[in-house]
Amino acid sequence: MHQQLQNLKNEALALIMQAENPQELEDIRIRYLGKKGRLNEIASAFGNLASDEKITIGRQFNNVKDAISDALNSSKFSSANTQVAIIVDPTLPGIQPQVGHLHPVTQAISEISSVFEKIGFTRVRYPEVEWDWYAFTALNMSQDHPARDDWETFFIDTPEDPKLGKMILTPHTSNGQVREMLRIKKPPVRMVNIAKCYRRQSDVSHVPMFHQFEGLVVDENITIVHLKGTIDHFVKNFFGPNRKSRLRPYHFQFTEPSFEIDVTCDICDGTAFLPDKSPCRLCKEGWLELGGAGMVHPEVLKAVKIDSQKYTGFAFGWGVERSYMMKSGIKVDDIRLLYGNDIRFLNQF
C-alpha cells in the first residue's frame, strides 16, 4: 500500500502540472480527492492493515492528501487564485486621506526663512501698524517724501503722537530695520523680518495687502561684497543653482549706494529668447527684477544711535508673492487671486 500511495501521489502531481484549464483541474480534484476518489478508495482498505502498519500508512496517507491539495491550490488554474485576480483591479484608485493645502504665501515664507536661517539670520516680527518715525523718518525719508503722500500709504484716523508722528499701515518691512537695531543696540545685527505690508493700490499686479521680507546685516567691515554674497546664497538656494543674479544701480532713501537685484529668467534661461527663437515675454532681456537692496544709509544708523564710522551694513526688502511666482514659474495673471481664496484656486497648491 505504501508503494500504491507513492504512485498515486506522483501520478496526481504530474496531472496537476499538465492541466491546461480550471475544468481539468477540477476533474483531477474529483478523481483523487472526491468522495468516491482514488484516495478514499485506498482508505477503505485500511481496515485490513495491522495496527502498527495503520500508523505509518495513515501518516503517509495524510501527507499524500496534503501534497495533492496543496498542488491543486497553488496551480494557476486554482479557483482561489483566479478569483483574487478578478476582485483586485490594480488600476482602481485607493481611498486617500483628505489632505488640505498650505497657502502659497506660507510655502514661500517658510522656504525664505529657512534659506536665511542657514546663514545665521534671525527671524523677527515687527509691527504692521506703525508710527511714521519708524517707517519713514528714521529711514531718512524727508517730511515731503512721496511715500508719505495720502495716495501711497494708508493712514489711521487717530491723533498723531507728538514725537513719533502719524499712525500708518507699514508700506514696507523696513521699519523692522529700525526696530531691530534699536533692540540690539550694539551690532552684530543679522535679521530677516517677514510681515504684511499695505499700499494704496489694487490692480492685476498689485494688492493693497501683500508680504515682504526684509534682511538687515550690520557689523564692522560689512561691504558690498557681502551683500553680493548673501544675495547669491539666496538666489541659488531659493531659485535654484543655475539661476544667476546681478546688481544694477538704483535709488532708495535709506540705502547708499542702492541697487536693484535681477535674477535670470527661468522661462528663457536668461537668454531673452525661447527655444523657438521668439522673444521671451516674461522677462526683460533675460532678467527678472527681484527687488531693492543697498548699503544702510549713515542717516539711518544715526537715527538708531549706531556709530556709522565704526559700523556699516546692508539691507534688502523684497516681495514674498513676487519671489514665489518667480521661483515656481507660476504665472498668476491677476495677483488678486492669491487673496481671493477661491477653493478652486487654493486646491492647486
Added chain:
Amino acid sequence: MNILIPDSWLREYLETDATPRDIQRCLSLCGPSVERIYENKLTTKNKDWIYDIEITTNRVDCMSVIGIAREAAAILPLFGIAAHLKFDPYSVKSSLETSSSIPYIKAKVDTKLCSRFSAVLIRNVTVKTSPENITRKLESVGMRGLNNLVDITNLVMHEMGQPVHVFDYDKINKHLMILRKSRKGETIVTLDGKKHTLPGGDIVIEDGAGSLIDLCGIMGGKNSSVSESTTKALLFVQTYSPNYIRKTSMALAHRTQAATLFEKQLPEEIVPFAMKKALDLVLLLAGGQPESPVLDIGVVSDDPKVINMDTPVSSFTSNRLGVDVTPEQSQKILSSLGFTTKTQTKIEVPFYRKYDINIPEDLVEEIARLYGYHNLPSTLMPGSLPEPISNPVFDYETHIKTALKYFGFNEIYTYSLVTSGSGLKLKNPLSSDWAYLRTALFPSHKEVIRQNAGKTDFLKFFEIANVYLPQDNQLPKEEGRLILSTTGIDYDHFKGFIEGLLKDLNVIDFPVNIHSENEILFWEEPLASVINQINPRKTFIPISKYSPIIEDVNMSLTRPYTEIINDIRLISPLVQSIELIDKYEGKITLRLTFLDSRRQLSSSDLEEIRSRIESIK
C-alpha cells in the same frame, strides 16, 4: 520714470562705436537701466532704434538726451568701447545778457516758490508747422508736433531735461506776471482745455487782469497760449520748489512731463542754457527779433557744491566696496562723471548733480557703479552671529499649519482690512470694503465661506493672522490669532480636529469653545494662549508588565460628560483610562481600562468598582 531716447538723437551728442545692444547692456549695469530697445518706425532713411530707459528719482539729470549721452560717454569706455561727448553743451557760459528787471514785462516772483525765473520776448515771430525732421523727432518719443513754437519747447525739454514754456505776449494783461500761491477754489483752464479747480497752495501766475495764466510747472493756461496769429512770443524758463509741483499735479491727477521733471528738483544753473537753446531755435524756425536783456530773477552761486571727506575718497570707497580702489581709479571715474577731485578729501560736484550728491556715500555709489558691481567678488560675511533669539513661535506656527493641512484643512489669507467693525479706521481707505482694521478673523472667513458656497460639499479653512486691537494713544495690540472655520462638517468631527491638533502640540488644559453662526462652525483663539499651554516636556510612564482589564459600560448622558468622567476617576485609582467609543441619542458607551502596576488584576478585583460605577449611572 521712463524716458524714450532715439539712438540717432543720442548720437548727435555721443561719438561712439558702440552698437545699440552694447549701449543697452553697459548702461543697465552701471547707470540707468535700459529696459527695452525697439526699432524706430518713424525714420525713413537710416535704421534707427529707440531706448526705453528707466530713470530713478534721484537722477533727474538723466531725464534727457544730453544726460544719457553723458552717462554713456563715461560708462562705455569701461567696457573697452570708445565713446566721448561730441561737445559739452554746458562748458561755455551762456552769452545772453540778463537782468532782474526789464521794461517789457513786470514780474513779481515769490522766490521761495520759484528759485529761478527767466523770460524773453521775441517780436515778429511766424507761427507755423515745424519742419518734418522736428515733428518726427518728437513723435518718435511719444510727443505730438503742434506748431514751431510749442515744438521747440518740447524739443528742448527732451534734449536738456528742462521744461520750457511759451506765452503769447499780447495775451498777458498789462504784461504783468505775479507768481504766487493759489487760493483754494481758484480755477484755470489749461492748454489741453481741461478746467481745474485748484486745491490751494499751488504755484500760479496771475496777470494784470487778475486771471490765472499759468499752472506753473504743470501746464500753461489756455488763455495765454500761442496760436497761429501769435506774433510776439514770450519764452519762459523756470525752476520751481519741487514739493508744490508734486502736490498740485497729484491732487489734480494732471501728470505732465514738466511736472515729473520739476518735482524732482532741477538745478537753477541749467536755466540760461535752456533759454539760449530755445531762443536760438525760435530765431531759426520762427524768425523774429529778441529783446535784450533777458529777464532773470533768482540768485545762483557761482561756487560749485563740494563734498568734504574725513578720509580720502579712494580708501573710504575701498572700505565700503570690499575691494581696493586706488586714488587714480577713483579720480578717473569721478572725472568721467563731471566731478573734480580737488584733493582726495575735497570733491567738487557738477551743477547737474548738485541736488543728488550730498554725502561721501553718494560718491561711493558713483565710483562703485562705474567700477562695476559685476566686477566685485561675492562672499558671505564673517563675524560673530547676533545673540540667538530663535523664536519658538515660528516653529509652532509651522507645526500647526502642517498638522491642519494633513487634517484636510485649506489655509487662506484674508485681508486685514474690513468694511466695518470696532477697529481702527483708515483716514484714506482705497474703497469702503477696506475701511477698518479687523479685530477678529471670523467675519473674513464668513465671507470666504459665503463666496465658496456650493463649490464643494464641505469647506474646512484655517488661518493664522494678526488682529489689531485699539489701545489709547498707542499702537494697536497686534494679536496673532488662529482660526478654524467650516461648513458641512458636524460639531463632533470639527471639535475632534481641534482636540487632535491640541493633543499633537501637547497642549494641556485648554477648553475648546466652538462658536456657530448659521451653518458655519468656527474656533478662534489668540495663538499665544494656545502656545502658552503647550507642555514642551513629554513624560514617560513605564509600560506595565501586567495586562489591563478592558470593559465597556453604557450610560445615560444625564449630566455633563466631564462630571461623569471625574466621578468614575474618583471611584478607584485602578481606572487607567476612560474613552468615549460611542454616542447615540443621549446614551454613551465608555471603554474603561483598569490596571494595577504592582500586580495582575483579576475580574473579581473589579466587582466593587463595577457596583460603584453602576450607582453613579
